[in-house]
Amino acid sequence: MLEKIPMSITRRSVxxxxxxxxFTGRALAAPQSTRVAVAQCxxxxxxxxxxxxxxxxxxxGLGRMVKGKTVVIKVNLxxxxxxxxxxxxxxxxxxxxxxxxxxxxxxxxxxxAKRIRIxxxxxxTASPIEEYVLQANWEPNEILRAAPSVEFxxxxxxxxxxxxxxxxxxxxxxxxxxxxxxxxxxECDVFVSLAKMKDHVTAGITLAMKNCFGITxxxxxxxxxxxxxxxxxxxxxxxxxxxxDRQPSKSAPQEKAHSVQKHGGARVPRIxxxxxxxxxxxLSIVEAVDTMAGGEGPWTGPGLKVVSPRLLVAGLNPVATDxxxxxxxxxxxxxxxxxxxxxxxxxxxxLAEQLGVGSRDANLIDVSGVAIxxxxxxxxxxxxxxxxxxxxxx
Amino acid sequence: MPPEWRGAGAAIDATGFTPVxxxxxxxxxxxxxxxxxxxxxxxxxxEAGPTGMPWVDSNGWKIRLLSMQxxxxxxxxxxxxxxxxxxxxxxxxxVGVADAAxxxxxxxxxxxxxxRRTLAAADPTAxxxxxxxxxxxxxxxxxxxxxxxxxxxVTGIVSDFSGANEVFSQEILNLAAxxxxxxxxxxxxxLTSLPAGLKAVVYADEQAPTAxxxxxxxxxxxxGGLLMTTAxxxxxxxxxxxxxxxVRYAIHTVGKGRIAVPEGEESGDPYLAAADAQVLLSHRHxxxxxxxxxxxxxxxxxxxxxxxxxxxxxxxRPTADPVSLWIQGDFRTVTLHSFEYSExxxxxxxxxxxxxxxxxxxxxxYAAVEAVA
Numbered sequence: 001m002l003e004k005i006p007m008s009i010t011r012r013s014v015x016x017x018x019x020x021x022x023f024t025g026r027a028l029a030a031p032q033s034t035r036v037a038v039a040q041c042x043x044x045x046x047x048x049x050x051x052x053x054x055x056x057x058x059x060x061g062l063g064r065m066v067k068g069k070t071v072v073i074k075v076n077l078x079x080x081x082x083x084x085x086x087x088x089x090x091x092x093x094x095x096x097x098x099x100x101x102x103x104x105x106x107x108x109x110x111x112x113a114k115r116i117r118i119x120x121x122x123x124x125t126a127s128p129i130e131e132y133v134l135q136a137n138w139e140p141n142e143i144l145r146a147a148p149s150v151e152f153x154x155x156x157x158x159x160x161x162x163x164x165x166x167x168x169x170x171x172x173x174x175x176x177x178x179x180x181x182x183x184x185x186x187e188c189d190v191f192v193s194l195a196k197m198k199d200h201v202t203a204g205i206t207l208a209m210k211n212c213f214g215i216t217x218x219x220x221x222x223x224x225x226x227x228x229x230x231x232x233x234x235x236x237x238x239x240x241x242x243x244x245d246r247q248p249s250k251s252a253p254q255e256k257a258h259s260v261q262k263h264g265g266a267r268v269p270r271i272x273x274x275x276x277x278x279x280x281x282x283l284s285i286v287e288a289v290d291t292m293a294g295g296e297g298p299w300t301g302p303g304l305k306v307v308s309p310r311l312l313v314a315g316l317n318p319v320a321t322d323x324x325x326x327x328x329x330x331x332x333x334x335x336x337x338x339x340x341x342x343x344x345x346x347x348x349x350x351l352a353e354q355l356g357v358g359s360r361d362a363n364l365i366d367v368s369g370v371a372i373x374x375x376x377x378x379x380x381x382x383x384x385x386x387x388x389x390x391x392x393x394x
Numbered sequence: 395m396p397p398e399w400r401g402a403g404a405a406i407d408a409t410g411f412t413p414v415x416x417x418x419x420x421x422x423x424x425x426x427x428x429x430x431x432x433x434x435x436x437x438x439x440x441e442a443g444p445t446g447m448p449w450v451d452s453n454g455w456k457i458r459l460l461s462m463q464x465x466x467x468x469x470x471x472x473x474x475x476x477x478x479x480x481x482x483x484x485x486x487x488x489v490g491v492a493d494a495a496x497x498x499x500x501x502x503x504x505x506x507x508x509x510r511r512t513l514a515a516a517d518p519t520a521x522x523x524x525x526x527x528x529x530x531x532x533x534x535x536x537x538x539x540x541x542x543x544x545x546x547x548v549t550g551i552v553s554d555f556s557g558a559n560e561v562f563s564q565e566i567l568n569l570a571a572x573x574x575x576x577x578x579x580x581x582x583x584x585l586t587s588l589p590a591g592l593k594a595v596v597y598a599d600e601q602a603p604t605a606x607x608x609x610x611x612x613x614x615x616x617x618g619g620l621l622m623t624t625a626x627x628x629x630x631x632x633x634x635x636x637x638x639x640x641v642r643y644a645i646h647t648v649g650k651g652r653i654a655v656p657e658g659e660e661s662g663d664p665y666l667a668a669a670d671a672q673v674l675l676s677h678r679h680x681x682x683x684x685x686x687x688x689x690x691x692x693x694x695x696x697x698x699x700x701x702x703x704x705x706x707x708x709x710x711r712p713t714a715d716p717v718s719l720w721i722q723g724d725f726r727t728v729t730l731h732s733f734e735y736s737e738x739x740x741x742x743x744x745x746x747x748x749x750x751x752x753x754x755x756x757x758x759x760y761a762a763v764e765a766v767a
Contacts, residue, residue, distance in 0.1 A: 084685045087753045134677035
């Protein structure tokens, strides 16, 4: 059983941490359903909403999942909104496309969701998400008006009162026994990871699970995080997760004492596994109508490509969903460190599996919709091409 | 003209240049002391400013401020040459010329000791650089219609820009530009009306506004504007909005608009003030947006019928990634002008949202992007 402990971070609450355990909330768990649905979609136009709806129907329908519920949707807005891969708009390369967000919100509203919160912890700011996406040339109102009771929430901080909720990692986790997160992740009946399908230079791939790396607030886990307590506003990125060069604010759970991993390729996959075990994902949606190959953002060049796999994937279990995505990318989800795409890192799926989040074994996953062999887009081949480029990082 | 520069006289072509005797500006010209425009360099790389943005020096805000304070006079900026042991990349001269011209001013060129010496010795590289400098100056003198348009602003910074208010108010001007927040300095002592098109006003002074100024600003707010003020404004009667996009301000609704007053102790940090102004106003009112611009300055001028966006690359060399620009408005043609290209380039328009997006060729120093409805 997973536990979450609502709390507001103050000096006093740290002193009474043991006492806080009595405020245990309701149990959370990642769904164990092994059904993963795959669709092809030509573009972000009229075909998108029916294609997504078809995926959700194959998973049993959205109504069953969201009716009368508060839904929190974590999208991927990694990197600065003023940094593009070439001239390509960010949503066609490394941001979750606003049309996919809007269509998902619309379908959830239609299925009876009571409240929909779109969350992200954008780079080095506590400003409203609306301001962030306007800089990317999006119109946030198109998403906010896609259903009733929709809002954006910047989860990179705890608000002016520095309120955070504690999530504990089952079995102690690989590195972090727990995390302090924005309360939106607790005030949530259904947690959705709405990710972009991409390679990742540190973790090999970034899909539904790696998307949740960004639920951690930089007031606690960022370069400028407070030492004793969270800083008021966030600055910088999550360097401590990559390098292990410092600990989070002391008010939050610290790394396990025996954690000596100092290499991003070992740490990031473990921390991602810890995060998704502590804050389980109920619905994983991965989009790659347009995306990029070779890295997770324009800063990971050279050797990056804008590609159009025309894929949409959804599943209830994030490990199973990511495993299907890997097969669609022509990668082996069972690969160990050293094999593509994990040449210099550990396999996040394997690490999440060890924490009981789900299974990546193809024999245990029920794929519906378009067959993998028919829908496959060869990220692996592009990766091999990238390796030949001087200075390219894989 | 510095005496030691006279040796280079043979290389000086009158085209585009106006020789200036030290301390004797031409009639109608005000010469101010300024900075070497460009990215500040430190050992081992560029110096970072707040939030890791590269630190950029620009004379643009000073030219705008002095132009506003001295109507009818042209503002030139002079920068002391670097110390004898300091090496200045030649591109800094071009950046200095472009930075001033983009704001309707001129930069007084005073070559450093090495440049003067090599130029006097007819060094081929120095001669080539001198020709580039001449071409840049000629570019601007021949295109006054491109550089003479008024600034297109959404935010007015109100202050007396002097005494106790000097540092804070002038730094807000500087940092608003750095954040691509289109601004106008507004001198409070003779402010009887606000320019059309403003969406926000920052009252930057430590002293309470006079009754007429308060009344003017309140009318602006009641009509729907945003006023961001210091604690000197005093108590605001309107209700406080429950959510505020920045932790440092409480937002009161007054009429159709809003007044943002500091909550708790004032930070006194002009960078935060400029950043908060941007967030409180909202990027929804952006006149232009830039991608992959890095330390590039973006200065919109003109109006919705003919908009010229000046781009100054303070790095002095092309950015690593290609740059895209979006200009709010419905434009039929977009043309790029630069002394780096032999002729103007028509750019392909991609219509996105309520504006025109264009993909720019490499810009090492400067380009003017002219959009015509």
